[in-house]
Amino acid sequence: MQFKQFFRNSRMKPWDGVIILLLILFSFLPLVIFSYQQTAATPIKDQKKATTAVLRVDGKEIRTFSLAQKGKTYTYKYEADDGDYNIIEVSGNKIRISDANCGDLICVQRGWISKKGESIVCLPHKLVIEIQTSAGGDDGELIY
Template identity: 60%
Template sequence: MKWQEFIKKSLLKPWDVAIITGLILVSFAPLVIFGLQRTAEATVTKEAILRVDGKEIKTFELSEGQETYTYTYEDEHGDYNVIEVSDGKIRIKEADCGDQICVRQGWASRNGDTRVCLPHKLVIEIQTSDGSDDGSLIY
């Protein structure tokens, strides 16, 4: 049976096939549009925000392959924390607090990670520009 004979015997009219095919193609338009939009917004920045007693003191940009450097925060009482930034990660390298828990926490590199030194009321929080983790997939 030929295609034209099938259409004549069925309830489909000649333009119905063209309309159905067009609707199927249009249904994929959001995938194409949002896919192009994601590639245009692929640049995600990551930064660590240093806060002491709730006040923002400094912002560190975190990126892969960056050189290692340290920043020393010292308050008015002489208490200090040495913060190290390296290759998209940040940590509290040294502190003069008694418990040293902040030093033992290690590196932070993912969105939402925090490092806290309670005796000095110091908090380091990592944030990304789009709120996602590296390598996370959002559908």
């Protein structure tokens, strides 16, 4: 079947194909935009930035963990007064919750995080771990 015969025998017009093709191309636009933002967010080697993970429980900052490329590996156990606990593991420049006594264990399933803006949330314990970077300048201003 030839191309012209296809359009004569169907209800599709020639411009319908162009519109469908444009819609398919535009559907990939968010992928291009978000991948560009991820590459733009990667730190430049010339800038010295300190990466930290901030542990907050019920909105209050409990502790900060320094994340360095060649940092040591250690665990930290956060235990609330009511017996809720989360075991936090830091290994070099990444952090995770390795164990918890919450019911759903979504925080454990989240796995390792290491990029600026990533977070781990344990809703039953109201616990949040968030990665932040600060500029190496004098003011120590946080960059989000």
